[in-house]
Amino acid sequence: MMAERTDAEHGHDEVDAEQVHHDLVAQPHTDEEGPVAEAEAEAAELSTAAAPMGAPGQRIDRRSPFFVGMLGAAGVAVTYLVAQLVVTAQDTLVLIGLALFLAIGLEPAVSWLVGRRFPRWAAVLSVLLALVLIGGGFLAAAIPVVVEQATAFAHQAPRYLQTLKDHNSPLGQLNDRFQIQQHLQQLFSGGGQGSGVLDGALSAGKAVLGTVGDLLIVIVLTIYFLSDLPRIRAGLYRLIPHTRRPRTILIGDEIFAKVGGYVLGNALISLIAGTVTFVWLLIFGVPYALLLAILVALLDLIPVLGTAIAGIGVSLVALTVSWPVALGTVAFFIVYRVVEDYLLVPKIIGKAVQVPALVTVVAVLLGGVLLGVIGALVAIPIAAAGLLILREVAYPRLDQA
Template sequence: MNHRFPRWLGVITMLLAIIGVLGGFIAAAIPAVITQGQQLVANAPDYLNRLKDHSSFVGQLNDRFHLIDKLQGAVNSPGSGSLDGILGAGRAVFGAVTNTVIVLVLTAYFLSDMPRIRALAYRMVPHTRRPRAILMGDDILAKVGGYVLGNLVISAIAGALTFGWLMIFSIPYAALLSIMVALLDLVPVVGSTIAGLIVAAAALTVSLPLCLCTIAFFVIYRFLEDYFLVPRIIGRAVEVPALATVVAVLIGGALLGIIGALVAIPVAAAVLLIIREVWIPRLDKA
């Protein structure tokens, strides 16, 4: 709307962009997954021989942690049959697709009807206090928008740094993995951790030292993201101090897990705004 798009056209443009990104990611991921799966099946005998080789590093890990026995136990356990596995994977895929469609539909409805929702919410406030409530409510909505934009910027940084790391060390599927890291980084607390494990598994196909270096890279990046990027970028966008940003994410994650960490910073921005505009003036007049 800032670029003079009608609201309906802006909503459609945004949804098409999201669908295009997700569709492109899936289209790029499916051939890669099939190829990697075929390579895994082809290399399975070699991996098994390495596990049985007591002189190799992997064989020593097997001797210590009994990896083959645990793998055979998982395969032979009840409910681990191929049919159950296929049904479980099908349910997971169907659930993910359904949830994505629901989120997109709800997003479209909320964005399309936001002016009416906003007007109805403000009419619930007494008329004498309505102008101040409108100012505070619009400020809170602007901070939420800044939080979403800051989150996207941090995810883009994560994807770009991952792409550079993968290209430097010739780890396969650099573009695909970097896009996956950027998407998973949108999920607070666990997103970047899961992405790091997947990228480390891809690096393991090259060499074990590179896998360990990749794990160290993601540990360092996670530390910098949590304690430098998030306070600097998101905290500045929502006008929340860096210390309050870190504390809010820690408290939100401890109380409500992923959802708590996701909404912690916007809630902290709203609370600070209410304290600054309502509570402190009342204390000054008391």
């Protein structure tokens, strides 16, 4: 009787083993697999509708000497491999980080539409279409004017170079003091070599192609990140232990909100900077007004330093009109800097990013040194996130230590 039951149980195990063995993996399934077939029978009993992969087993004894040694060695190896990966793929990682940064920045607009009963896909599509329409309309209106002004600048370049030699003109006086013409000749001649211009043109062509390729990568990644951001967010929070997860969600969502508010607010402020600069240049007849206004808007995206660099460049172009116009342009940018810092930023960005002035300057400088323009762009929200973590996590623990 026992033998019959054993045979019956063995037959049941064989059936279960057949059921658990995947149809598309290592077929045919035979009894010659031995212990593996027995394990598959046990796996069939573990698999349920609620847990198809079975329940987790017992935890490994972390105090075992072997486990401690292996964990230490694995930690060193993983740290080394991660460092090598970061160094090797740093350019690609920067693009991925920038795309995620932009996706988080656009998330407030998407979430606002979702809150108005838009499906997620429709909200993302609406935001992207709005960006395409705004960007396409601006380019359609601006490109002809920019091309015309760039062509005019190319035609007027010899006259400007001649003006540099005129000791009575404003540009000539600046040239006598700072040797502008000499620096320009060295820049375009490649240090005196005959092939300097050709090498410079080739390098410029490669840079343009590389920038276009990087831009396409960032756009595609931003769309994917924005579409799948709820799943990415949930996946990141699942990496946090259960006991710490609720507080991590509160802090993490606050960081996401800060980044989103900063990106949208900074873009709006840059648009205002370009618009008022364009109006100023038109009023006083400064040439290449639209070209310079676009330059100001782009540079204003860089906190602290962007407006100053743009103001210097525009003021130099204003010198081609007259000294008073150039000095007035300098005063205009100083006043605008004050208005932006004390009126526009508090009103538009508001409490989304609260970073002291000293931390802002240090963060922008360090970000620019480490990652260039991209580092300067993301420096302030990263600093804001760091300050939030210090205030909510580090300081309370240090106060109780």
